[in-house]
Amino acid sequence: MKNVVTDLASQGGPPAFTEKLHVGRPNIGDREQLMARISDMLDRRWLSNNGPYVQEFEQKLADYLGVKHCIAMCNATIALEIVARAAGVTGEVIVPSFTFVATAHALQWQEITPIFADIDPNTHNLDPEQIEKFITPRTTAIIGVHVWGTPCVPDVLEQIAAKHNLKLMFDAAHAFGCSHNGQMLGGFGDAEVFSFHATKFMNSFEGGAVTTNDDALAARIRYMKNFGFAGYDQVDYVGTNGKMTEVAAAMGLTSLESLDHFIATNFENYKAYQAGLADIPGISMFSYDENEKRNYQYIVVEVDEAQAGISRNRLVELLHAENILARRYFYPGVHRMEPYASLFPHAGMLLPNTQKLSEQTMILPTGTAVNPTDIAQVCQVIRFIAANAAALSAA
Numbered sequence: 001m002k003n004v005v006t007d008l009a010s011q012g013g014p015p016a017f018t019e020k021l022h023v024g025r026p027n028i029g030d031r032e033q034l035m036a037r038i039s040d041m042l043d044r045r046w047l048s049n050n051g052p053y054v055q056e057f058e059q060k061l062a063d064y065l066g067v068k069h070c071i072a073m074c075n076a077t078i079a080l081e082i083v084a085r086a087a088g089v090t091g092e093v094i095v096p097s098f099t100f101v102a103t104a105h106a107l108q109w110q111e112i113t114p115i116f117a118d119i120d121p122n123t124h125n126l127d128p129e130q131i132e133k134f135i136t137p138r139t140t141a142i143i144g145v146h147v148w149g150t151p152c153v154p155d156v157l158e159q160i161a162a163k164h165n166l167k168l169m170f171d172a173a174h175a176f177g178c179s180h181n182g183q184m185l186g187g188f189g190d191a192e193v194f195s196f197h198a199t200k201f202m203n204s205f206e207g208g209a210v211t212t213n214d215d216a217l218a219a220r221i222r223y224m225k226n227f228g229f230a231g232y233d234q235v236d237y238v239g240t241n242g243k244m245t246e247v248a249a250a251m252g253l254t255s256l257e258s259l260d261h262f263i264a265t266n267f268e269n270y271k272a273y274q275a276g277l278a279d280i281p282g283i284s285m286f287s288y289d290e291n292e293k294r295n296y297q298y299i300v301v302e303v304d305e306a307q308a309g310i311s312r313n314r315l316v317e318l319l320h321a322e323n324i325l326a327r328r329y330f331y332p333g334v335h336r337m338e339p340y341a342s343l344f345p346h347a348g349m350l351l352p353n354t355q356k357l358s359e360q361t362m363i364l365p366t367g368t369a370v371n372p373t374d375i376a377q378v379c380q381v382i383r384f385i386a387a388n389a390a391a392l393s394a395a
């Protein structure tokens, strides 16, 4: 029979949080600055269509990332779709399955087939050695994902792409503010795509941006995100509507001004979690390369059931009962979601590391909405569960 105890206090454990502690609560910059910007925007009556805030945001992002072109978009999913089309991608594209489903959907949406390659269990990113096994005559591109903001070995992928004459794009949705060998992510491959969704550490409510050093590609992307318009009455490409609004850019600019504060807070939280979760058998935290720039937005914990005596799923269930809304990531893995599960029913056999990590990994709350006292309590709860795993684990 299943042991269904979820109330830790009744077992002599720490008290539950009285309010829910969420993963991905938005960081909010200077409210007055945001309101002033919105007020100016309303006075100008320029709410969309490449307004002054969007132009300023694009310029500031390009400067910060050290990249030639930055094109702001309504979100990263549409940005990925547009980049793939603008780069002439067709047929098959190699992607990880250990990612948010949008990476694959952006391709499948336009009938380009995502081919899932396995990841390196240490970096959680595409394993370069796996990529070449999946290249066929139909392959036209690779999309690497910088999972948790850890670079998806861009220099190695650039070599593979060049060798096989493939396009190379990066889903950098997690990776704003991160570097590789001292160079900011944003300028690698043919193009990179950032997300400024509310849950990202730097947000524009919803939003995204494409960065590239390729002039011709940048021009095509600009047209395509604006219905293909190349002049007032001239349409040269099939296009869509990927434009960022002025209010989103106002939020993006305001977030950008608080970037250092957001990163410092995330780093402090990361260190508090590292200290609080140290030496719990079977519970390990993903660590970041502190010699490079990182945004520390994801507190990633792996649960090894054999050692911890409790499964990741049961741990998440117990944490939820304590109002700690930890999330399973990336669960169940894109290859086990539709339509991919039906298209590739045996994909899992080729993705052992992806399957394992998607069963073991969870993320914990961080960001400016969480403070070190909260974190100490979250860690205390996890420690208590681990110490009482035999009694608390579902039999």
Ligand SMILES: Cc1ncc(COP(=O)(O)O)c(C=O)c1O
Pocket (backbone or CB within 6 Å): 075, 076, 077, 078, 099, 100, 102, 103, 145, 171, 173, 174, 194, 195, 196, 197, 207, 208
């Ligand atoms: C890895 C990854 N790719 C793509 C996306 C899609 O971004 P957006 O919500 O801006 O469309 C997200 C996040 O939401 C993501 O985490």
